[in-house]
Amino acid sequence: MSTATISMTDGQFTRLRDIIYERSGIDFQPAKKYLLESRLGRRLQELEMEDYDQYIMFITIGPYRDDEFQEMFNRITINETSFFRNEPQLSVFENHALPAVLDARADAKRIRIWSAACSSGEEPFTLAMILHRTLGVRLMDWRIEILGTDISGKALEIANSGVYSSYAVRSTPKLMLDRYFTEKNGHYELDPEIRSMVSFETMNLKDRMAARRHGQWDVIFCRNVLIYFDEKMKKQVVQTFHDQLADDGWLFIGHSESIRDLDVAFEPVDIPEGFCHRKVGCNPAGAGLKLSA
Ligand SMILES: C[S@@+](CC[C@H](N)C(=O)[O-])C[C@H]1O[C@@H](n2cnc3c(N)ncnc32)[C@H](O)[C@@H]1O
Structure with a gap:
């Protein structure tokens, strides 16, 4: 599998950001574009997709969209926690x-x-x-x-x-x-x-x-x-x-x-x-x- 990063255009970022917000309420500010790009880039490679347009179609109208949403959340959310925190x-x-x-x-x-x-x-x-x-x-x-x-x-x-x-x-x-x-x-x-x-x-x-x-x-x-x-x-x-x-x-x-x-x-x-x-x-x-x- 190639390790080259698949780059995300500003337009693709905005569409993904809107989709994520719509579904979860998580608000990805433009400064966090790199975070989405690094976390989802690997997913695109696994799915053998060439760009984010394909991925956006996959999570919005594809037959596996609900499963893929779950997969996407697993990757983009920050799960940091510990026992006896604070x-x-x-x-x-x-x-x-x-x-x-x-x-x-x-x-x-x-x-x-x-x-x-x-x-x-x-x-x-x-x-x-x-x-x-x-x-x-x-x-x-x-x-x-x-x-x-x-x-x-x-x-x-x-x-x-x-x-x-x-x-x-x-x-x-x-x-x-x-x-x-x-x-x-x-x-x-x-x-x-x-x-x-x-x-x-x-x-x-x-x-x-x-x-x-x-x-x-x-x-x-x-x-x-x-x-x-x-x-x-x-x-x-x-x-x-x-x-x-x-x-x-x-x-x-x-x-x-x-x-x-x-x-x-x-x-x-x-x-x-x-x-x-x-x-x-x-x-x-x-x-x-x-x-x-
Ligand atoms: C940083 S962890 C906090 C865990 C724990 N509450 C603590 O303070 O140690 C944030 C968690 O919020 C979850 N999360 C983010 N958006 C959510 C949503 N819309 N509904 C439910 N959980 C969400 C993430 O999956 C992640 O596990």
Whole structure:
């Protein structure tokens, strides 16, 4: 196979960019043209296509267009993640959100957590480990539902395998690593009990109906994906979270992401360790928290 790069004209870039935006809400700025070119160039070679016009036809009107869309997303999305990513936020979850939810759901004994855009599953599994450690033997009294969703089927294949590289566990505290993983030939296999606490599903955040099918959540994590969306898509996604979050629920977005200007009824919660959001007017339960101005 030739390794020569197939170049993308500005017109082809604009058409691909529009198609990607239309389907996923991911906003590829012109400065990212090189990224599309490098990630899709190899795909064109595999398909023995000579230029991007052929590829654009293939993903818009070809009989395999839906499969190819999935393949394209697998290649163009940035799946960077790790277990115990952003420890301060996780401590807000563990020390504030979780106690409040356990308290509020003490009668129903049911907790529902959605990790949206979870990539290869490290985030929802991290939340499962925190819950497992917090609840201990009380775990059997509770119905725990943790759902991880992502647009990339390839990333979810890793999640479903439960086997990770040493890079994926690089931020995992030693105690948790020893307790919940088994090392085999340089790979880390997750404890079956933790695996059984999480289910995975392919979901495009653009698809509001898909989100609605799952009903209401007590906690939603959606970290480090809003940065890839434009304002319109960001607002639509955050509105979906608002619709699908219980009135006393908790929303966690990435620490470098902001939803302040979106005109969606969430307010940041003032916690020294990290930050999260709750619905406007929600009375913070339990931990004596203030909604910041
Ligand atoms: C950088 S990863 C973040 C993973 C994890 N939330 C974390 O913070 O570690 C971004 C993920 O967003 C997913 N993604 C991008 N656009 C999406 C969309 N429209 N719907 C669902 N997932 C999407 C990508 O496939 C990728 O796995």
